[in-house]
Amino acid sequence: MLLGTVVVQGIGKSSLMVIKVKKLIAIKKSEFQEIIIAECEDFGKALILDGYIQSTVADEFIYHESLVHPAMLLHPNPKRVLIIGGGEGATLREVLKHNTIEEAIMVDIDRDVVELSKEFLPEMHCGSFFDKRARIVIDDGKRFVEKELARESKYDVVIMDLTDPYSSEIAKDLYSKQFFIKISNILTPEGIVVTQAGSKYFYDEVYNDVANTVKQVFAHVMEYQVWIPSFGYACNFIVGSKALNPSILTVEYVEEMLRTRGVKTRFISGRRLVAMTLMGIY
Numbered sequence: 001m002l003l004g005t006v007v008v009q010g011i012g013k014s015s016l017m018v019i020k021v022k023k024l025i026a027i028k029k030s031e032f033q034e035i036i037i038a039e040c041e042d043f044g045k046a047l048i049l050d051g052y053i054q055s056t057v058a059d060e061f062i063y064h065e066s067l068v069h070p071a072m073l074l075h076p077n078p079k080r081v082l083i084i085g086g087g088e089g090a091t092l093r094e095v096l097k098h099n100t101i102e103e104a105i106m107v108d109i110d111r112d113v114v115e116l117s118k119e120f121l122p123e124m125h126c127g128s129f130f131d132k133r134a135r136i137v138i139d140d141g142k143r144f145v146e147k148e149l150a151r152e153s154k155y156d157v158v159i160m161d162l163t164d165p166y167s168s169e170i171a172k173d174l175y176s177k178q179f180f181i182k183i184s185n186i187l188t189p190e191g192i193v194v195t196q197a198g199s200k201y202f203y204d205e206v207y208n209d210v211a212n213t214v215k216q217v218f219a220h221v222m223e224y225q226v227w228i229p230s231f232g233y234a235c236n237f238i239v240g241s242k243a244l245n246p247s248i249l250t251v252e253y254v255e256e257m258l259r260t261r262g263v264k265t266r267f268i269s270g271r272r273l274v275a276m277t278l279m280g281i282y
């Protein structure tokens with residue numbers, strides 16, 4: 001929440017993080033949530049939804065590169081990618097770095113988040129909304145996936161860039177076993193899904209529920225985490241693969257794939273990716 005000149009952000013059940021605000025850029029109550037774009041003292045521009053920081057200019061690249069590239073590099077030739085959420089366009093930006101991409105569809109429920117991000121957060125989307133390979137759909141992610149099932153549409157990678165499973169009612173159903181089964185059914189035989197899953201440290205029970213759900217649906221699962229300064233915690237991620245074992249992600253493999261696909265990164269490298277994924281491969 002915004003109180004005077006600070007953002008007071010809950011990072012745990014009984015812990016708060018206070019961030020000084022230099023300037024309020026935009027504030028809007030959409031149909032779904034409160035949207036704030038503010039200039040913060042230590043982090044620059046920030047997108048804040050219902051009191052939770054989603055991205056800041058200072059460190060969003062750590063989060064978005066960590067969310068996108070492990071799953072994208074695991075797939076041998078990702079051509080068609082679905083992003084559920086990701087309103088500020090930074091996840092889309094990272095996906096489009098891969099020269100294999102033919103189509104990337106980003107589905108976000110909140111048009112206001114997308115439009116405000118287009119206008120006020122060009123440092124984050126870097127024009128990705130306007131790339132000819134990108135298609136932006138304003139829809140509920142659950143409803144969109146059900147329509148894709150009916151059309152028998154298939155994706156190589158599905159990236160779930162949603163609010164935390166414990167922070168918002170909007171995304172709650174999208175972490176269920178039923179939804180992950182639907183995701184599995186719109187993936188190609190070598191298809192991969194990745195989701196951010198909030199903080200295992202502060203919300204261990206909720207995180208474990210999500211991780212166990214993914215393990216029930218997918219043959220191969222990888223868990224990893226990375227510290228995000230503006231979140232105030234290590235953010236956890238889960239990859240589910242139908243056929244590909246994440247153990248192929250060696251330092252040499254990752255570096256070669258980044259070079260081959262022309263992917264330039266600020267954070268992710270072979271060594272960092274491997275170090276992150278030592279949390280567990282199943």
